[in-house]
Amino acid sequence: MVTYIIRRIIGAVLMLAVVSMVTFAIFFVVPRAAGATADDFAARYVGKSATEETVGNLADRLGFNDPVVVQYGRWVKGIVAGAEYDTGAGVENCPAPCFGYSFISHQPVWNDLLDRLPVTVSLASGAAVIWVLAGVATGVLSALRKGSVFDRAAMGIALAGVSLPVFFTGIVSLVIFSYGMGITAPGGSFTPITENPAEWAYNMILPWITLAFLYAAGYARLTRAGMLETMGEDYIRTARAKGLPERTVITKHGLRAALTPIVTIFGLDFGLLLGGAVLTESTFSLNGVGKFAITAILKNDLPQIMGVTMLTAFFVVAANLIVDLLYAVVDPRVRLA
Amino acid sequence: MTFLELKDLRIHFPSDDGLVKSVDGLSFRLERGKTLGIVGESGSGKSVTSLGILGLHKGGRAKISGEIWLDGEELVSASAEHVRTLRGKKMAMIFQDPLSAMHPFYTVGAQIMEAYRIHHDVSKKVARKHAIEMLDRVGIPQPDRRVDSHPHEFSGGMRQRAMIAMALSCDPELLIADEPTTALDVTVQAQILDLMRDLQRDFNAALIIITHDLGVVAELSDDILVMYAGKAIEYGTAEDIFERPEHPYTWGLLGSMPRLDRERTERLLPIKGSPPSLINVPSGCAFHPRCVYADRTGGRSTSDVPELLESEGGHLVRCHLSRDVRRAVWENEIKPNLEAS
Numbered sequence A: 001m002v003t004y005i006i007r008r009i010i011g012a013v014l015m016l017a018v019v020s021m022v023t024f025a026i027f028f029v030v031p032r033a034a035g036a037t038a039d040d041f042a043a044r045y046v047g048k049s050a051t052e053e054t055v056g057n058l059a060d061r062l063g064f065n066d067p068v069v070v071q072y073g074r075w076v077k078g079i080v081a082g083a084e085y086d087t088g089a090g091v092e093n094c095p096a097p098c099f100g101y102s103f104i105s106h107q108p109v110w111n112d113l114l115d116r117l118p119v120t121v122s123l124a125s126g127a128a129v130i131w132v133l134a135g136v137a138t139g140v141l142s143a144l145r146k147g148s149v150f151d152r153a154a155m156g157i158a159l160a161g162v163s164l165p166v167f168f169t170g171i172v173s174l175v176i177f178s179y180g181m182g183i184t185a186p187g188g189s190f191t192p193i194t195e196n197p198a199e200w201a202y203n204m205i206l207p208w209i210t211l212a213f214l215y216a217a218g219y220a221r222l223t224r225a226g227m228l229e230t231m232g233e234d235y236i237r238t239a240r241a242k243g244l245p246e247r248t249v250i251t252k253h254g255l256r257a258a259l260t261p262i263v264t265i266f267g268l269d270f271g272l273l274l275g276g277a278v279l280t281e282s283t284f285s286l287n288g289v290g291k292f293a294i295t296a297i298l299k300n301d302l303p304q305i306m307g308v309t310m311l312t313a314f315f316v317v318a319a320n321l322i323v324d325l326l327y328a329v330v331d332p333r334v335r336l337a
Numbered sequence B: 001m002t003f004l005e006l007k008d009l010r011i012h013f014p015s016d017d018g019l020v021k022s023v024d025g026l027s028f029r030l031e032r033g034k035t036l037g038i039v040g041e042s043g044s045g046k047s048v049t050s051l052g053i054l055g056l057h058k059g060g061r062a063k064i065s066g067e068i069w070l071d072g073e074e075l076v077s078a079s080a081e082h083v084r085t086l087r088g089k090k091m092a093m094i095f096q097d098p099l100s101a102m103h104p105f106y107t108v109g110a111q112i113m114e115a116y117r118i119h120h121d122v123s124k125k126v127a128r129k130h131a132i133e134m135l136d137r138v139g140i141p142q143p144d145r146r147v148d149s150h151p152h153e154f155s156g157g158m159r160q161r162a163m164i165a166m167a168l169s170c171d172p173e174l175l176i177a178d179e180p181t182t183a184l185d186v187t188v189q190a191q192i193l194d195l196m197r198d199l200q201r202d203f204n205a206a207l208i209i210i211t212h213d214l215g216v217v218a219e220l221s222d223d224i225l226v227m228y229a230g231k232a233i234e235y236g237t238a239e240d241i242f243e244r245p246e247h248p249y250t251w252g253l254l255g256s257m258p259r260l261d262r263e264r265t266e267r268l269l270p271i272k273g274s275p276p277s278l279i280n281v282p283s284g285c286a287f288h289p290r291c292v293y294a295d296r297t298g299g300r301s302t303s304d305v306p307e308l309l310e311s312e313g314g315h316l317v318r319c320h321l322s323r324d325v326r327r328a329v330w331e332n333e334i335k336p337n338l339e340a341s
Ligand SMILES: Nc1ncnc2c1ncn2[C@@H]1O[C@H](COP(=O)(O)OP(=O)(O)O)[C@@H](O)[C@H]1O
Pocket: B013, B015, B020, B022, B040, B041, B042, B043, B044, B045, B046, B047, B048, B049, B278
């Protein structure tokens, strides 16, 4: 078990290293290969009006003329130990973890990300609670009443849930519940949970439900399929033969086994969402990481784009690591692997 | 009063292709301390019968009729909830493949404790002690350590021992073992059968051993019931079945029986043809398409369903051949052949 944990942690760290290299390569090596010069890079940091000389100077100062490996090393060092950017006009300070410094917003990228994270974390975790509970419960009931009216209705709705895009369901629910009935927030506002939990929930409820609907549908289908499979297993028959009440057979023996693959998928989904729920955040005008990413791309703010990419990668890798560890707790056979 | 008695038990499953008559009029009796072997090819309805006795078809699609009397109680008409409380305690079951029959996520000990604690209001500690005792009883070395192992950490034979420990944990009065050794290799098979014989003596339970292999029940059974297409076709003491079998299907089973004094692969004479569909059961005697004696009954084998009739002293046979013909064929044609091979 201990070796399993150590192996997974080493694996996760290696994975992050690889992701950082790939990210770096995409933003710095590939453009080079496509013909971009050091000055082209520097030009992005000072705006279009700068003279060639200023740009050339800046390219030197920011190190765009150094070998790629040195640049990568400097970038990683910034994440670990912080960095300083000498633009000639002054020194911009970017403390660790320095995921780059935006010369457009004149802010370390990390500060911006920290501002947005509470929104995205609130959105993702609230939605996750709803979709896991609703999805799994629906899936279990559907499986136990396979072919019933409930099953067919639930699976019909689930199909809609999987196929309808968030901006559609989001806008429809905004029109109905916020503008029509006036019982939910119209979007665009966020209150930290630490300030006012009730208002936090009031503002988030519609985005939660909209996002949860998308995922709950998939989880319901997955749970249903998993339950149908496990309830046919021999060990379920054994559990019944022992004289266990049916409720115990379903939850302790059936659901326990059916949940394992769902835990895996959940880790991936949740990790990815923490890197920004782009569509939901845009639909409800929430200033989360996803919206930040979109803005960064529109502004062509390279350090910001790289920062978001690394953050998302970090969440996905971390979520995967947690899932791997959870998996070993849930399924003892995994510990041998 | 008979401890267990089945009267004309029928278990039919509606399906898209028609009614599957898995068990079709089965009757037998079994006393405490006695062992009944139920033998038949795969698909003859043995497992459906055992699950039926445990009440595990209740609430499903199965159509069940007839009577199952257990210690003075009728179970077919009893409520599902009542039969559940008898399961595990009054009657228990051992399944064929212990790897798939045990939950992969729980320790062996936890699964035995669970079986014990449904029927006994005891603390986890007491149940754990009991589980260790049971593991010891079925011959698992270092039971206080193995109790915390998962099924996949056991060998096949050890797993089946653990399964037996689980079934016996509440001291059941009726124990049904459905192909308990089929998934095991030959040497382990013998050990498990020995164990079951010892335990049955200790526990004085009524034991039903289900198998497709007559060799498995040869030494253990007091009585043997041979099943074909959901019906009993021959029933008698172990001696009746091995010394003077009267049904052509039983002869076939005897011919295809693997024997320890013979190489496993050598000279097995499988019964020609395959088991019949249980939806469109052949007319007359269900065995007639595969029976080489069907033409000796003046056409009755294909037109009339034979009755299960007494041949002598409780030995029952379902065949249109007259008793004298059956005995003559056995003595002159079958027995010498089996002995020669
Ligand atoms: N739940 C079920 N629904 C429909 N048919 C079934 C069901 N269970 C068993 N059967 C059918 O009943 C027949 C007898 O099965 P079974 O009792 O398992 O045979 P065996 O003698 O090998 O144990 C088989 O043809 C099987 O397909």
